[in-house]
Amino acid sequence: MQSEVNARGEVRVLRPGSAREAVTMARRWGGTYIAGASWLQPVWERDQCWPRCLVALDPRWPGFRGIERAERGLVIGALTTLDELSRHPLIHDYLPALPELLKLVAGPGVRRLGTVAGNLCAGGDLSALFLSLDARLDLVGCDGPESKSLAAGYIASQGVDLIQSITLPDSRLWRIAVDKLGHRERFSPTRATVACVHGGDRLRLAVCGEGGPRRLPITEAALNDGHSRSDVDRARLLASELESCGWQDPTLRLAIQRMVDYLLAEVGHDD
Numbered sequence: 001m002q003s004e005v006n007a008r009g010e011v012r013v014l015r016p017g018s019a020r021e022a023v024t025m026a027r028r029w030g031g032t033y034i035a036g037a038s039w040l041q042p043v044w045e046r047d048q049c050w051p052r053c054l055v056a057l058d059p060r061w062p063g064f065r066g067i068e069r070a071e072r073g074l075v076i077g078a079l080t081t082l083d084e085l086s087r088h089p090l091i092h093d094y095l096p097a098l099p100e101l102l103k104l105v106a107g108p109g110v111r112r113l114g115t116v117a118g119n120l121c122a123g124g125d126l127s128a129l130f131l132s133l134d135a136r137l138d139l140v141g142c143d144g145p146e147s148k149s150l151a152a153g154y155i156a157s158q159g160v161d162l163i164q165s166i167t168l169p170d171s172r173l174w175r176i177a178v179d180k181l182g183h184r185e186r187f188s189p190t191r192a193t194v195a196c197v198h199g200g201d202r203l204r205l206a207v208c209g210e211g212g213p214r215r216l217p218i219t220e221a222a223l224n225d226g227h228s229r230s231d232v233d234r235a236r237l238l239a240s241e242l243e244s245c246g247w248q249d250p251t252l253r254l255a256i257q258r259m260v261d262y263l264l265a266e267v268g269h270d271d
C-alpha cells in the first residue's frame with residue numbers, strides 16, 4: 001500500500017483507545033504517531049505530501065501527561081506540552097535551566113500545542129539538554145514496556161515504539177548551561193543548541209539543530225581528562241567530531257565552539 005498521499009483529505013486518522021492499541025495500529029497500518037502536530041503539520045504543508053495513516057496519541061492515557069518525582073529522578077509524561085513543562089514547580093525546582101531554554105522555543109501558541117516527545121523526536125531544542133542529562137525513554141512496545149537511553153539513537157531511528165514518558169536523573173546539585181543560536185530568537189528553525197552539564201565529577205556535552213542531535217563523547221573525554229590537552233587541541237577535536245557526525249557548515253562549527261567555551265565558563269569547568 002502507498003504510504004503517502006498528495007491530498008490532505010485522503011489522510012486516515014486512527015484514534016486508538018490505549019497506548020498498546022496505538023502501537024498495534026502503527027505497526028499494522030504503517031501509521032505515523034501524531035501528538036501536537038506542530039512539527040509534522042508545517043512539514044506536510046511544505047512538501048504537499050501527507051502520510052496515508054495517522055495514529056492520534058491521547059494525553060489522557062495513564063502516564064502520558066504530567067510530571068512526577070520518582071526515586072530515579074523526574075518522570076515527564078511524553079504528551080506534556082512545552083507550556084506545561086515551563087510552568088511546572090518541579091521543573092523550576094529540579095531543572096531551572098529548562099524554563100529559561102523554553103522561553104527561546106517557538107512562541108506561546110506553539111508551546112501550548114507542542115509536546116516533549118514530539119520535540120525530542122523532531123530533534124528540537126530539548127534534545128541537546130536531555131541528551132546531556134542522560135535522559136531515558138520509557139517506551140510502550142508490542143512486547144511490553146521498555147526503557148532506553150535517549151542517546152541510544154531513538155531519535156534517529158523513530159521506530160514504532162511509542163514514548164510514554166521521559167525520565168531525567170535528579171540534577172539539582174548539577175551545574176547546567178544551555179545556549180541557542182537561531183536565525184531569529186523565535187519562529188525559526190534552530191541553527192544550533194548546545195547543552196553542557198557538570199554532574200559533579202564529569203562533564204557532559206550535547207548539541208542539536210542543523211546537524212542533528214548528538215552527544216559529543218570524544219570532546220567530553222578530552223575535557224574530562226584534566227589538563228592534558230591545550231585549548232587549541234580541544235577546539236580542533238570538537239570541530240572534527242562535529243564534522244564527522246553531520247555538522248558540515250564550518251561557520252556553524254565555529255559558532256558552536258564559541259558556545260561551548262561560553263558554556264564551560266558558565267558551569268565553572270576548570271574552577
Ligand SMILES: Cc1cc2nc3c(=O)[nH]c(=O)nc-3n(C[C@H](O)[C@H](O)[C@H](O)COP(=O)(O)OP(=O)(O)OC[C@H]3O[C@@H](n4cnc5c(N)ncnc54)[C@H](O)[C@@H]3O)c2cc1C
Nearest residue numbers: 033035036037038039040106114115118119121124125163
Ligand atoms: C512556528 C513554529 C516555531 C517553532 N519553533 C521551534 C523552536 O524554536 N524550537 C524547537 O525545538 N521546535 C520548534 N518548533 C517545532 C515544534 O513545535 C516542536 O518541536 C514541538 O515540541 C513538536 O511537538 P509536537 O507534539 O507538536 O510534535 P508532532 O508534530 O505531533 O510530532 C513530531 C514527531 O514526533 C513523533 N512523536 C510525537 N509524540 C510521540 C510519542 N509519544 N512517541 C513516539 N513518537 C512521537 C511524531 O510521530 C513525529 O515524528 C516550531 C514549530 C512551529 C510551527
